[in-house]
Amino acid sequence: MTTTAVISPLTRIEGHLAIHTDVEKLASGDLRITSARCEGEMYRGFEKILEGRDPLDAQQITQRICGVCPISHGLASCQAQEMAYGISPTNNGRIMQNLIFAANYIQSHVLHFYHLAALDFVDIKSILKYNGSDHKLKSLRAWVEGALARNDTFAAAPFLPRYEVDQYVKSDEANWGLIASYVQALRMRSIAHEMAAVFGAKLPHSTALVPSGVTETATIERILAYKTRLNQLATFIEETYIPDLVTAAGAFPQYWDIGASYGNYLSYGVFRLENTTGEKTRKFLPAGTIINGQWKALNPSQIFEYVQNSRFSSSSGLHPFRGQTEPSPSKGYSWLKAPRYDGNVMEVGPLARIMVGYHTAGFEWIKKEVDAVLGSLQIPVEKMNSVLGRHLSRGLEAKWIAHQAYNWLDELEIGGASAKDYELPKNGQGYGLTEAPRGALGHWVVIDNYVINRYQCVVPTTWNCSPRDDKGQPGAVEKALEGTLISDVKQPIEAGRIVRSFDPCLACAVH
Amino acid sequence: METRHFTRREFMKVGTILAAGLSLPVGAARLFAAGLEKLVKTTRVVWIQGQSCSGCSVSLLNSMDPEPVDLLTQIVSLVLHQTIGAAQGETFMQTLNRVAQEGDYILVVEGSIPLEMPQACVIGGRTLEEILVQLIPKSKYVIAVGTCAAFGGIPAAEGNHTHAGSVRKFMEKHHFSVKNCLVNCPSCPAHPKSVVGTLAYLAGHGYPDVVPETLTPRMFYGHSTHDECPRYHYYERKLFAKYLGDPEGCLFKLGCLGPITYTRCPHRQWNNGVNWCIRASAPCIGCSSPYFAQRKDFPFYRKGELQHAVNYTENERKGEK
Numbered sequence: 001m002t003t004t005a006v007i008s009p010l011t012r013i014e015g016h017l018a019i020h021t022d023v024e025k026l027a028s029g030d031l032r033i034t035s036a037r038c039e040g041e042m043y044r045g046f047e048k049i050l051e052g053r054d055p056l057d058a059q060q061i062t063q064r065i066c067g068v069c070p071i072s073h074g075l076a077s078c079q080a081q082e083m084a085y086g087i088s089p090t091n092n093g094r095i096m097q098n099l100i101f102a103a104n105y106i107q108s109h110v111l112h113f114y115h116l117a118a119l120d121f122v123d124i125k126s127i128l129k130y131n132g133s134d135h136k137l138k139s140l141r142a143w144v145e146g147a148l149a150r151n152d153t154f155a156a157a158p159f160l161p162r163y164e165v166d167q168y169v170k171s172d173e174a175n176w177g178l179i180a181s182y183v184q185a186l187r188m189r190s191i192a193h194e195m196a197a198v199f200g201a202k203l204p205h206s207t208a209l210v211p212s213g214v215t216e217t218a219t220i221e222r223i224l225a226y227k228t229r230l231n232q233l234a235t236f237i238e239e240t241y242i243p244d245l246v247t248a249a250g251a252f253p254q255y256w257d258i259g260a261s262y263g264n265y266l267s268y269g270v271f272r273l274e275n276t277t278g279e280k281t282r283k284f285l286p287a288g289t290i291i292n293g294q295w296k297a298l299n300p301s302q303i304f305e306y307v308q309n310s311r312f313s314s315s316s317g318l319h320p321f322r323g324q325t326e327p328s329p330s331k332g333y334s335w336l337k338a339p340r341y342d343g344n345v346m347e348v349g350p351l352a353r354i355m356v357g358y359h360t361a362g363f364e365w366i367k368k369e370v371d372a373v374l375g376s377l378q379i380p381v382e383k384m385n386s387v388l389g390r391h392l393s394r395g396l397e398a399k400w401i402a403h404q405a406y407n408w409l410d411e412l413e414i415g416g417a418s419a420k421d422y423e424l425p426k427n428g429q430g431y432g433l434t435e436a437p438r439g440a441l442g443h444w445v446v447i448d449n450y451v452i453n454r455y456q457c458v459v460p461t462t463w464n465c466s467p468r469d470d471k472g473q474p475g476a477v478e479k480a481l482e483g484t485l486i487s488d489v490k491q492p493i494e495a496g497r498i499v500r501s502f503d504p505c506l507a508c509a510v511h
Numbered sequence: 512m513e514t515r516h517f518t519r520r521e522f523m524k525v526g527t528i529l530a531a532g533l534s535l536p537v538g539a540a541r542l543f544a545a546g547l548e549k550l551v552k553t554t555r556v557v558w559i560q561g562q563s564c565s566g567c568s569v570s571l572l573n574s575m576d577p578e579p580v581d582l583l584t585q586i587v588s589l590v591l592h593q594t595i596g597a598a599q600g601e602t603f604m605q606t607l608n609r610v611a612q613e614g615d616y617i618l619v620v621e622g623s624i625p626l627e628m629p630q631a632c633v634i635g636g637r638t639l640e641e642i643l644v645q646l647i648p649k650s651k652y653v654i655a656v657g658t659c660a661a662f663g664g665i666p667a668a669e670g671n672h673t674h675a676g677s678v679r680k681f682m683e684k685h686h687f688s689v690k691n692c693l694v695n696c697p698s699c700p701a702h703p704k705s706v707v708g709t710l711a712y713l714a715g716h717g718y719p720d721v722v723p724e725t726l727t728p729r730m731f732y733g734h735s736t737h738d739e740c741p742r743y744h745y746y747e748r749k750l751f752a753k754y755l756g757d758p759e760g761c762l763f764k765l766g767c768l769g770p771i772t773y774t775r776c777p778h779r780q781w782n783n784g785v786n787w788c789i790r791a792s793a794p795c796i797g798c799s800s801p802y803f804a805q806r807k808d809f810p811f812y813r814k815g816e817l818q819h820a821v822n823y824t825e826n827e828r829k830g831e832k
Contacts, residue, residue: 006600006601007599007600008600008604008635008636009593009599009600009603009604009634009635010599010600011593011594011596011598011599011603012593012594012595012596012597012599013594014564014565014594015560015565016560016593016632016633016634018633018635018636041632041633041634042561042562042631042632042633043562043625043628043631043632043672043673044562044623044631044665044666044671044673044675045666045670045671045672045673046665048670048671048672049665049666049668049669049670049671051670051807052670052807053807053810054810054811054812054815055815056810056811056812056814056815057804057810057811057812060796060804060811061665061668061804064564064566064664064665064699065564066564066565066566067563067564067565067566067567067568067569067570067700068564068565068566068569070564070566093756111569111572115572115595116594116595119597124597136580139584140580140584143584147588152588153609153610153613154555154588154590154606154610157588157589157590157591157596158583158589158590158591158592158595158596158597158598159596159597160597160598161597161598161602161605161606162597162598162599162602163599163600163602183580186572186578186579186580187578189572190572190573190574190575190578190782190783193569193573193782194573194782194783194785196782197781197782197785197786198785198786199791200786200791201781201786201787201788201790201791201793202781202782202786202787202788203573203781203782204564204566204569204570204700205566205699205700205798207788207791207793207794207795207796208788208791208792208793210755210756213756214756214791215755215756215791215792215793216756216786216791216792216793217756217758217792225785311630327628327631327672327673329628329630329631330630335631417756418756418792419754419755419756421753421754424814424815450815451807490601491600491602492600496599496600507563507564507565
């Protein structure tokens with residue numbers, strides 16, 4: 001017997017997504033997802049809006065593709081322009097870009113774990129049993145009790161209503177701890193944004209990013225403003241975020257075996273360590289690909305976007321330098337294109353970066369760190385391809401980036417040049433490859449007669465949540481949902497957990 | 512904040528008086544404060560995202576005085592929010608229908624609306640257009656949060672395919688009255704102080720004094736950034752910054768749009784006051800203006816101005832015709 005299970009809209013991600021699945025009832029009575037469709041349900045057309053504009057507008061306009069990861073778009077655009085203009089960043093400019101980016105990474109990872117994903121695991125109703133002395137938790141309990149006492153239809157909104165399933169954390173103490181962390185994390189993510197604004201002017205959407213660097217100057221006052229906040233975040237990551245991840249993993253060990261995708265990984269590498277652009281640039285986390293278990297260097301000419309099942313009438317299978325974006329609203333089933341690498345479906349994101357780093361020569365420190373953590377959890381590295389593997393990757397990365405940010409602060413030359421002056425070329429082309437918190441991000445720009453002739457963005461969630469390509473291969477998330485056992489077709493919380501482990505950003509993916 | 516209906520401090524004060532009267536230790540004041548909160552009926556808010564980047568929602572989470580938890584537990588009851596709410600799938604759509612039936616809420620719209628391509632924004636299998644037609648008539652007020660919702664913003668820029676438009680255009684298209692109902696809170700993203708301040712003002716005091724052309728609350732959008740700019744003295748002395756990143760000089764010749772942009776940025780700055788565009792030597796790009804990013808031939812920066820043909824003038828950038 002077959003039926004369907006649907007999450008539409010799939011919330012607590014960025015943007016507009018629906019998940020439709022086919023479900024079969026096994027002889028054992030279990031319900032199993034046999035196939036899934038990821039439907040991106042919004043479109044704005046940034047690439048068309050950019051055509052004919054001053055190329056310098058692009059690092060501002062493309063940031064507005066996404067309010068969660070604007071810095072990634074701003075920096076991809078700056079790097080594409082640097083290549084097109086034939087310029088390189090200043091040392092301080094590159095380092096301040098890294099510091100702004102690091103702050104936005106930490107913000108994004110903390111937001112994702114606590115404020116997007118955690119409500120799939122934490123039993124928010126356990127607050128009614130709270131009997132401890134934390135005044136924030138006591139006022140939360142009073143707030144919920146008050147709303148219930150006056151029969152408010154929407155008591156404890158927006159934390160209720162939720163899927164009412166018997167699948168939340170059982171221990172009250174563990175729930176209370178996670179709720180307290182949720183509240184603390186709200187302030188922590190906002191401190192991370194303050195840290196980004198120290199060099200980036202404001203967040204979301206930094207006006208300080210420019211090709212070759214930033215407009216802000218590295219002064220002792222700015223460095224201290226950053227470092228004071230970094231101290232708080234580094235402590236939070238080590239003493240709260242990572243222990244909470246371990247608590248969640250301990251409560252839901254089955255999620256080491258749920259949500260595996262193809263196991264093909266793509267990373268463009270992130271945080272430039274030298275003042276150049278392009279895929280050869282040395283980076284803090286490396287570029288590379290893993291296909292069928294084999295590591296290979298990144299080759300950007302192998303990237304193509306397919307649209308047979310997408311809401312676009314443009315030609316299929318184009319490289320982004322020749323990419324087209326012509327909407328056709330009733331065609332296909334998603335506003336996402338289907339990017340493929342040499343024809344392969346690739347997973348991108350923190351897990352992909354870590355698995356690529358794990359196998360990259362010269363990055364043995366990544367393997368050592370990952371093996372140490374997995375050793376203490378007694379989990380083999382193969383199980384990283386799972387819901388918990390993706391969450392753990394985010395936590396580890398947040399820790400590494402916070403540590404590395406201290407080094408970048410030390411490398412700043414006080415008062416050093418933040419950016420360069422340069423001539424804008426009449427014609428040119430370039431691409432910028434970086435990694436958003438949620439995965440590989442590339443911008444391709446062609447400039448003709450001083451204005452943008454073509455602009456194409458190939459975005460992390462376009463890789464992960466893509467629809468089927470012209471060969472019918474399901475996207476990475478669609479694949480990860482296949483075979484999943486669910487307990488209730490009306491409330492498929494297991495599917496939601498899998499999708500959220502990828503940290504989808506649909507505004508990015510559709511752009 | 513002077514516009515808040517019930518502040519936590521007020522609760523604490525009443526709680527302290529009660530505790531003192533009963534000769535209880537001052538520490539007990541907190542419990543009384545918590546108890547009194549049960550009596551408060553907060554204003555319902557329904558937050559819907561259209562063609563948005565969620566940046567205004569993320570910006571709201573950067574709110575200080577009040578912080579987000581205080582906002583959600585003491586000032587408003589956020590019934591629905593796509594990014595942070597627990598509800599998903601059918602649970603989300605049932606809640607949406609239920610609140611629409613009960614009415615009596617402030618509707619917040621983030622993002623523009625695809626006026627001529629309804630399939631370009633769908634929530635739970637229904638177009639944004641259908642959902643707004645259901646929600647707007649039962650709302651007490653509508654707030655258009657961010658420049659996309661207020662004026663169309665980047666999705667509505669020249670060359671767009673979806674005919675994206677503002678909440679005002681949408682309401683006018685469907686013959687809903689905007690008078691004493693719609694408030695615009697532009698800027699990209701919306702500043703948390705404008706959004707929280709407007710919510711609290713509507714909840715406690717009703718419709719605010721707005722600039723008629725833009726429907727922006729005068730208390731947050733009454734002055735141009737240029738008029739209140741800390742670099743105004745450079746402008747007076749005609750000392751201009753020479754390149755992007757120049758820490759000295761007025762940024763006008765680099766493209767600064769402060770003269771045609773109305774916000775309180777010079778005073779309240781961004782991200783808890785740590786920085787803002789002009790303090791960071793970044794020209795204002797006019798993100799709260801109805802003209803933000805609209806024309807292809809009106810770039811943010813003027814670097815390319817001498818190198819390629821442009822048909823905008825310095826006077827347009829100053830707001831003079």
